Amino acid sequence: MTRRQLLSLLLNGAWVGGLGVLSWQLVDWITSRIRWQLRKVRVASLRDVIQHEAGVIVQNGQRVMFLRWDGRMVLALDLRCTHGNCTLRYDAASRQLFCPCHGGVFDRDGNVVAGPPTTPLHRLPTRVEVDAVYVLDES
Ligand code: FES
The missing domain is CATH 1.20.5 (Single alpha-helices involved in coiled-coils or other helix-helix interfaces)
Structure with a gap:
């Protein structure tokens, strides 16, 4: 060659x-x-998410989500606790998510603030089309 x-x-x-x-x-x-x-799956209007600066809770079937506008995009968190799947509650005053089962605490970005959970919350893929916020149904 x-x-x-x-x-x-x-x-x-x-x-x-x-x-x-x-x-x-x-x-x-x-x-x-x-x-x-x-x-x-359409879960909210973009206007509603932006107006509720502290964040909003939405439910779609069995899934409960926390949505908030971070100034550039919509952040969506699955509200199942990563420790034992309990549904978290949002406290707008402290801007934290609390687990009623064993006291786990997460911030609005899904990071663990206090145990026992060690894994951050699952972030759901989102898209905005016109004025609608969609999440990808991963079930
Ligand atoms: S299930 Fe949430 S802290 Fe245990």
């Missing part, structure tokens, strides 16, 4: 590899868009 043939082979391989990566990213982007369209 000549140097020219080797260089040509390497360049063709790089092109094919690059096209493969681009194709994979395109397929991933398309499937994520389709997944969102099929499984998105």
Whole structure:
């Protein structure tokens, strides 16, 4: 094999590899868009979330969520305690989420403030379309 043939082979391989990566990213982007369209659930209006600066609690079926506007986007937290799945209660005055079962405390970003939980709350993927806030139904 000549140097020219080797260089040509390497360049063709790089092109094919690059096209493969681009194709994979395109397929991933398309499937994520389709997944969102099929499984998105409207949970609130953006206006309501922004107006309630302290945050709002919404329920969709069995799932209870805490939504708040952080100035750039809507943050959605699953209100199941990461210690034992009890539903948290929100105290707007202290801006903390309290677990009635064993006293776990979380801040408005879902971080653990006091135990026994050691894992932050699960953040739900959100999207805003026009004035509606959607979360991805992960069930
Ligand atoms: S279930 Fe929440 S602290 Fe145990």
